[in-house]
Amino acid sequence: MSLEGDIKLLTENIHLITREQAWHYRILPKHKSDNQYLFYCEESADLNNLSGEIEILLGVNVALEPIPNIHIAKLLSTYYIKDNSDSRANHILHQYDADDFLLNLISEAQSLKSSDIHIEKYESRCRVRIRIDGLMVERYLLHSDQYPALINKIKILSNLDIAEKRLPQDGRINFKHSDKQFDIRVSVLPTLHGEKVVLRLLSNDAADIDLNNLGFSANDMNSYLEGVKRPNGIILLSGPTGSGKTTTLYATLKLLNKETRNILTIEDPVEYTLEGINQVQLKESIGLTFSAALRTFLRQDPDVIMVGEIRDTETANMTIRAALTGHLVLSTIHTNSAWGTVSRLIDMKIPPFLVASTLNTTAAQRLIRLLCPHCKTNQVFTSDLYPKQFKPYKNLTSHFVANGCENCFYTGYKGRKAVYEVISIDHELALEIKNENMYIQNILKDRGVKSLAENAFALFEEGKTSLEEIYPLLFNY
Numbered sequence: 001m002s003l004e005g006d007i008k009l010l011t012e013n014i015h016l017i018t019r020e021q022a023w024h025y026r027i028l029p030k031h032k033s034d035n036q037y038l039f040y041c042e043e044s045a046d047l048n049n050l051s052g053e054i055e056i057l058l059g060v061n062v063a064l065e066p067i068p069n070i071h072i073a074k075l076l077s078t079y080y081i082k083d084n085s086d087s088r089a090n091h092i093l094h095q096y097d098a099d100d101f102l103l104n105l106i107s108e109a110q111s112l113k114s115s116d117i118h119i120e121k122y123e124s125r126c127r128v129r130i131r132i133d134g135l136m137v138e139r140y141l142l143h144s145d146q147y148p149a150l151i152n153k154i155k156i157l158s159n160l161d162i163a164e165k166r167l168p169q170d171g172r173i174n175f176k177h178s179d180k181q182f183d184i185r186v187s188v189l190p191t192l193h194g195e196k197v198v199l200r201l202l203s204n205d206a207a208d209i210d211l212n213n214l215g216f217s218a219n220d221m222n223s224y225l226e227g228v229k230r231p232n233g234i235i236l237l238s239g240p241t242g243s244g245k246t247t248t249l250y251a252t253l254k255l256l257n258k259e260t261r262n263i264l265t266i267e268d269p270v271e272y273t274l275e276g277i278n279q280v281q282l283k284e285s286i287g288l289t290f291s292a293a294l295r296t297f298l299r300q301d302p303d304v305i306m307v308g309e310i311r312d313t314e315t316a317n318m319t320i321r322a323a324l325t326g327h328l329v330l331s332t333i334h335t336n337s338a339w340g341t342v343s344r345l346i347d348m349k350i351p352p353f354l355v356a357s358t359l360n361t362t363a364a365q366r367l368i369r370l371l372c373p374h375c376k377t378n379q380v381f382t383s384d385l386y387p388k389q390f391k392p393y394k395n396l397t398s399h400f401v402a403n404g405c406e407n408c409f410y411t412g413y414k415g416r417k418a419v420y421e422v423i424s425i426d427h428e429l430a431l432e433i434k435n436e437n438m439y440i441q442n443i444l445k446d447r448g449v450k451s452l453a454e455n456a457f458a459l460f461e462e463g464k465t466s467l468e469e470i471y472p473l474l475f476n477y
């Protein structure tokens with residue numbers, strides 16, 4: 001048996017280094033103890049230099065065990081294959097200045113349209129990841145000794161207590177860079193090896209948001225706009241956190257934003273500032289809740305009101321009251337389907353007849369990641385890949401799968417699109433609500449209302465997304 005056949009790397013050790021690091025230094029982790037990592041390396045390697053460099057990189061003592069070059073090559077291809085989960089675009093920093101690093105990091109995250117930056121401290125190093133299209137992507141690894149200056153800088157900018165390292169803290173940074181300006185919400189959480197920092201980038205520029213680019217199909221757009229044009233009633237968007245509801249709300253507000261309308265919003269947080277709209281930031285600690293703001297709004301002669309989220313009975317009641325008194329109210333609610341909002345409101349003790357007389361439009365939405373056009377690959381498709389209960393109306397012979405390349409940070413996906421299910425409430429459906437009939441599938445089918453799953457499936461059929469991405473939705477096809 002050949003040597004590389006005898007070598008088995010332990011899974012827990014494989015993650016000591018990233019794929020890029022393994023290939024760059026042509027090393028493989030053999031053993032880890034408290035104070036030393038042992039790596040296999042090529043026989044031809046300069047042991048002193050190599051161990052020195054890896055020590056700086058990982059912040060631990062490193063020992064090397066040379067084995068034939070050919071074995072290293074084979075083992076690298078076995079244990080550090082290019083797959084979607086383990087491939088990352090790391091930059092290991094040798095030259096480092098905390099101020100510059102933070103500035104570059106935020107600018108980079110902003111230009112990549114990232115929503116969050118995560119700075120995490122582990123035993124010997126600090127990892128910096130950013131969230132792009134909903135997925136975490138590792139961007140930088142720092143040494144342990146580079147981490148304190150970065151945390152302190154962030155704490156100073158967000159007016160947090162530098163000395164406090166045992167309790168969670170929350171703050172805010174108003175970030176100005178060249179001509180850009182936006183808010184960053186800062187959350188600091190003490191963990192085992194140090195404080196984990198999450199920076200949420202709140203883009204203040206809503207210029208790019210446009211109802212036409214979100215992902216509405218032509219039919220869905222028509223029914224949605226019909227609701228938006230009505231002078232009163234509640235337009236409710238449902239979906240889990242991160243399904244893009246807020247973006248749809250802002251796009252709708254932009255459309256409604258006319259000199260002739262008084263628009264008021266209560267939000268948590270205010271993610272974008274819209275010129276011409278009176279936006280209020282929720283502050284529960286001082287009693288500025290969704291329902292309290294709504295009460296005041298009604299005395300402010302509004303035309304359109306946006307409530308960030310209906311999450312309690314009091315807010316639900318105030319929202320209904322606002323709609324009954326002739327206002328158009330936009331809001332979001334946590335349910336899985338468009339029609340589910342009806343039962344959710346009834347669960348919140350709103351009498352069905354009031355839901356029936358105020359609900360104008362209910363829409364569910366999800367964000368679907370789109371396959372990276374640079375690296376998606378076509379494969380043979382068989383229908384046993386679908387969930388068992390799913391019955392496709394058409395057989396596909398091939399499909400596209402995620403791969404991973406430099407363009408998509410090795411995730412296989414690039415960009416996202418929302419899929420919707422829009423139900424416009426008319427007299428017929430209002431009657432169903434009054435009767436608390438939760439089974440209206442036939443009515444929706446007759447009207448040609450497409451479900452979330454059908455709209456998502458269409459993206460898959462067109463080769464724009466993967467089966468994996470829409471799989472959870474197919475259970476409710």
Ligand SMILES: [Zn+2]
Pocket residue numbers: 372373374375376403404405406407408409410412413
């Ligand atoms: Zn790609």
